[in-house]
Amino acid sequence: MVRELKEVQGIIFKRQKYKEADLLAKIMTKNDGIITLIVKGALRPKSRLSAATINFSAGTYVIYTNGHGLSNLRTYKEVKQFDGLYQDLTKNAYASFIFDLIDHAFVEYQPLGRYYDLAMFALKKINDGVDSEMITQIVQMKLLSAYGVEPQLAHCVICGKEKGIFDYSIKMGGVICNDHFGVITSRMHLKPKETAVLRTIGLLPIERLGTIKISEETKKATRKAIDRIYGATIDLNLKTKKFLDELKLF
CATH class of the missing domain: 2.40.50.140 (Nucleic acid-binding proteins)
Structure with a gap:
């Protein structure tokens, strides 16, 4: 060539x-x-x-x-x-992790499509001082599809119900409504608000995501849930993630 x-x-x-x-x-x-x-x-x-x-x-x-x-x-x-980003170690660490995640989802010269826009969205938001951890969680949920993991977030994976109280099951590949809580032993036992956050950041287009204000407790819980989803479905061992853990950000 x-x-x-x-x-x-x-x-x-x-x-x-x-x-x-x-x-x-x-x-x-x-x-x-x-x-x-x-x-x-x-x-x-x-x-x-x-x-x-x-x-x-x-x-x-x-x-x-x-x-x-x-x-x-x-x-x-x-x-x-x-x-x-250049002047702030914490912001830099989050941005480095985000780009590392995208880098590992694609081979070189493979067009990124909407994931390039996702990267730019994250970069600008973190640079402007928007909650870096929340932006990272948004990217992680939206990037699952690039790794071939397509969690069903729009409705219950069993009965199709779209509204109500939900939990997440890694084994089932998405959310389940409370009609099935008693029979699905693989559910993560998230609080309804925590599952609602995962659904929102996974489903809403980035241009419609405004300021997401959630408590530190909820944010910590959704962080752990996303880590569990990644750990169970995608084999990654990123130095940028370890660095974030060492900074005690997660």
């Missing part, structure tokens, strides 16, 4: 040293998926490319690519930093 110069819009979210003065930088793009870029000379003093590839830099990048394997970053246009 012939290499070509191409402009991509995206967000740099991971970088590491490569050879003596070069970097490898991962960029999440809107139309071309996740790409690993070689950034030549980025570690040399006064490198323009280094400043443009700081984590959570967003903009237009000109790359040399053939659509697979490593691509080369040639130059950039209109790059901006999300300063709120």
Whole structure:
């Protein structure tokens, strides 16, 4: 496949040293998926490319690519930093975990579709000071489908009831109404409000999600529930998650 110069819009979210003065930088793009870029000379003093590839830099990048394997970053246009993330360790940790989750759900150059918009939504909200933990929970619930896990949140998986009191069953693959609480031993025994939060953040489009105000107790319970769902259905062992745990955020 012939290499070509191409402009991509995206967000740099991971970088590491490569050879003596070069970097490898991962960029999440809107139309071309996740790409690993070689950034030549980025570690040399006064490198323009280094400043443009700081984590959570967003903009237009000109790359040399053939659509697979490593691509080369040639130059950039209109790059901006999300300063709120760059300057705040906690925000940075949440954002890094979110992008790591999305990264592991796709192979390189696989179009991300709506999940790119989800990443941008999360980045902007966390940068602006919106509850980072709640934004992360929203992303996790919506990202389950990218991993092939499609929990039924709209109605009871047994009888189809859409309104009432619900619990969640990992084994059943979604919510069950209280008509079946006595017979479904695999349910998680969440409080009705906790299940309601999971349903809301999983079902509502991101553009309709306003400010979600829930108690710290409920937030902690939904965090544990989401961790259990991920632990039982998706085999992940992410360093970014461990780092969050070490910060005692979860």
